Amino acid sequence: MAEQEKKRIKLPETDEGTVLFNVPFPTDLKDLKGMAPIIIKQPYHIDYIHSYGQDSPFFAGLANGKLLGTRCGPCKYTYGTPRLHCMYCGGECDWVELPKEGAVHTFTVCQYGSEEFLKETPFVLILVEWPGVDTLFLARLMGVDPAKPSLDWVGMKVRAQFKRLSKFKPTDVYFVPA
Amino acid sequence: MRPVYLVSGGVSKFAKARPDVTFQPMVKEAYDYALKDLGLEFRKAAELVDGTVASYFSDHFMRQLKAGSMVQDYLGLTPKPSKRIEAGGATGGVAFQSGWEAVASGRYDICVVYGWETMSHVNTWKGNEFIALASDVSFDYPVGGFYSGYYAMMVVRHMQEFGTSVEQMALVSVKNHNNAFHNPYAQKRMKIRIEDVRASEMVAWPLTMLDICVMSDGAAVTILASEDGLNKLEKATGHRPKPAKVAGVGGGIDAMRMADRPHGEVILLPHEKAEDYRGLKYPGVHSFRAGRMASKTAYQMAGITNPLEELDFIELHDAYTSSEIQTYEDMGLCRYGEGGKFVEAGKPFMPNLEYGYRFPEQGKIPVNPSGGLIACGHPVGATGLMQAVFALWQLQGSIGKHFGSNQLQVKNARRGAIHSHAGTGTYVVVSILEKGF
Numbered sequence: 366m367a368e369q370e371k372k373r374i375k376l377p378e379t380d381e382g383t384v385l386f387n388v389p390f391p392t393d394l395k396d397l398k399g400m401a402p403i404i405i406k407q408p409y410h411i412d413y414i415h416s417y418g419q420d421s422p423f424f425a426g427l428a429n430g431k432l433l434g435t436r437c438g439p440c441k442y443t444y445g446t447p448r449l450h451c452m453y454c455g456g457e458c459d460w461v462e463l464p465k466e467g468a469v470h471t472f473t474v475c476q477y478g479s480e481e482f483l484k485e486t487p488f489v490l491i492l493v494e495w496p497g498v499d500t501l502f503l504a505r506l507m508g509v510d511p512a513k514p515s516l517d518w519v520g521m522k523v524r525a526q527f528k529r530l531s532k533f534k535p536t537d538v539y540f541v542p543a
Numbered sequence: 544m545r546p547v548y549l550v551s552g553g554v555s556k557f558a559k560a561r562p563d564v565t566f567q568p569m570v571k572e573a574y575d576y577a578l579k580d581l582g583l584e585f586r587k588a589a590e591l592v593d594g595t596v597a598s599y600f601s602d603h604f605m606r607q608l609k610a611g612s613m614v615q616d617y618l619g620l621t622p623k624p625s626k627r628i629e630a631g632g633a634t635g636g637v638a639f640q641s642g643w644e645a646v647a648s649g650r651y652d653i654c655v656v657y658g659w660e661t662m663s664h665v666n667t668w669k670g671n672e673f674i675a676l677a678s679d680v681s682f683d684y685p686v687g688g689f690y691s692g693y694y695a696m697m698v699v700r701h702m703q704e705f706g707t708s709v710e711q712m713a714l715v716s717v718k719n720h721n722n723a724f725h726n727p728y729a730q731k732r733m734k735i736r737i738e739d740v741r742a743s744e745m746v747a748w749p750l751t752m753l754d755i756c757v758m759s760d761g762a763a764v765t766i767l768a769s770e771d772g773l774n775k776l777e778k779a780t781g782h783r784p785k786p787a788k789v790a791g792v793g794g795g796i797d798a799m800r801m802a803d804r805p806h807g808e809v810i811l812l813p814h815e816k817a818e819d820y821r822g823l824k825y826p827g828v829h830s831f832r833a834g835r836m837a838s839k840t841a842y843q844m845a846g847i848t849n850p851l852e853e854l855d856f857i858e859l860h861d862a863y864t865s866s867e868i869q870t871y872e873d874m875g876l877c878r879y880g881e882g883g884k885f886v887e888a889g890k891p892f893m894p895n896l897e898y899g900y901r902f903p904e905q906g907k908i909p910v911n912p913s914g915g916l917i918a919c920g921h922p923v924g925a926t927g928l929m930q931a932v933f934a935l936w937q938l939q940g941s942i943g944k945h946f947g948s949n950q951l952q953v954k955n956a957r958r959g960a961i962h963s964h965a966g967t968g969t970y971v972v973v974s975i976l977e978k979g980f
């Protein structure tokens with residue numbers, strides 16, 4: 366077996382500790398400096414009340430099978446990921462529906478991820494581009510083999526699909542090969 | 544603005560975890576080292592220091608707010624003034640420049656900038672989650688927030704646009720790990736080859752474990768002074784410090800959401816021409832516009848017109864092998880698109896070290912002689928300050944003294960750059976340091 370593979374063999378580490386109510390204590394206080402550190406678990410859980418604010422229509426769009434971007438009123442710059450105010454002229458943007466079909470601008474396959482998404486690995490992330498739309502859109506790509514990533518995926522035509530039961534998250538839309 | 548000097552520094556050995564201490568004594572290790580190297584006694588320092596900057600990134604990692612004050616009292620620097628800087632991965636670099644501002648403006652004669660991060664308090668994947676919260680939590684994070692994935696998408700576009708290869712990226716890892724073999728402060732000291740990088744576990748295609756820096760616990764401290772400050776230190780210690788002069792500072796910002804980055808025209812450096820980039824849509828997601836902006840402004844201030852010829856070494860933010868290649872280009876060491884070839888030619892390697900490969904132009908400008916983030920580790924708030932300390936030691940010619948070996952000393956180093964970078968290039972700073980004695 367190759368060294369690299371041998372190193373991968375290990376019992377999974379978990380964060381579960383052991384309940385411990387006391388530790389040994391030396392009679393001579395000088396010995397305390399040689400003591401191993403006491404490491405405890407401090408749980409921390411928060412529910413945020415997160416408002417999508419001015420971006421809310423985007424998520425309402427997803428729930429209704431529409432992918433929305435914005436277009437600047439004064440300068441017509443078109444955002445593939447919506448923003449209410451234009452980065453270039455400061456003008457206010459209007460909502461526009463983006464085409465269902467776009468192309469892969471770039472991608473990756475995540476074999477690992479943040480803890481929240483670890484159970485979903487491997488997953489494919491893409492930035493989607495559309496002709497005439499000035500900026501991109503981050504999404505998941507389904508329907509490709511994550512074991513066989515290739516630069517050929519760049520430029521692939523992809524089509525938006527929507528979750529039937531909306532979670533009001535940007536993943537309510539995902540893409541598949543068109 | 545007054546001239547500002549970097550007079551001393553210290554670094555704790557970066558480690559995967561430091562359960563033996565809380566963050567305060569870890570910072571004190573670096574602070575005590577900086578004082579000792581200067582020959583300045585603890586109580587005298589407390590008297591002379593006018594104020595401090597505290598550099599740490601994440602309150603999430605610590606679950607301890609106002610941690611800066613807790614370090615300040617541990618270092619005996621209460622009741623002197625302080626402020627905290629947070630700028631994602633670039634926190635250390637921005638804090639360093641904040642210290643520079645405090646001295647340049649005349650507010651402080653002597654300023655201590657201390658930084659640290661303790662990333663071991665959560666597991667690696669929870670840590671990645673915290674870091675990913677430094678992306679838009681409405682549009683980006685929920686899709687699969689993961690910084691390695693973001694950088695992977697950026698380099699895929701670089702590969703597509705310019706033909707950059709995974710072997711070229713792996714060479715950065717070979718260089719930085721092999722350099723760090725001679726750096727006792729580094730977390731990972733190993734001699735590796737291209738095959739090892741490619742055979743290590745895939746994290747986010749095409750980036751493997753050895754293309755990516757690791758999380759660390761660590762601290763670093765720098766002491767900055769004006770000319771009056773130098774005089775005070777000379778009086779207190781009985782000898783003139785051997786400082787580096789901060790010759791230039793620059794910074795830049797780009798849109799947090801990668802998707803929002805424009806596809807426009809290259810911001811040119813003095814040695815470049817618009818014709819060099821006909822047809823290139825910039826920065827897109829293949830390049831860091833903030834890195835170019837930071838370089839341009841820092842070079843301008845330092846009077847640098849051709850960085851490849853006018854810098855002797857660079858310590859840059861190689862959180863990923865790919866971002867080191869992209870940064871060669873942002874910093875104008877080669878043209879946009881030529882970063883892969885730049886490393887392949889051996890230019891950013893140390894001239895004197897054996898890497899197991901033959902390069903036509905080895906050692907043109909050593910980049911990350913210390914081993915960079917990839918091998919030294921990346922305790923975020925300490926990282927940019929670590930670079931400043933290593934750069935100071937290069938300019939003093941004192942690498943041998945501090946590393947216990949001269950292998951990583953850049954010969955006759957007179958001018959170097961440090962580069963700190965955050966969040967897919969949202970926040971980048973460059974500082975130019977010159978031999979100041």
Ligand SMILES: [Zn+2]
Nearest residue numbers: 437440451454
């Ligand atoms: Zn506009």
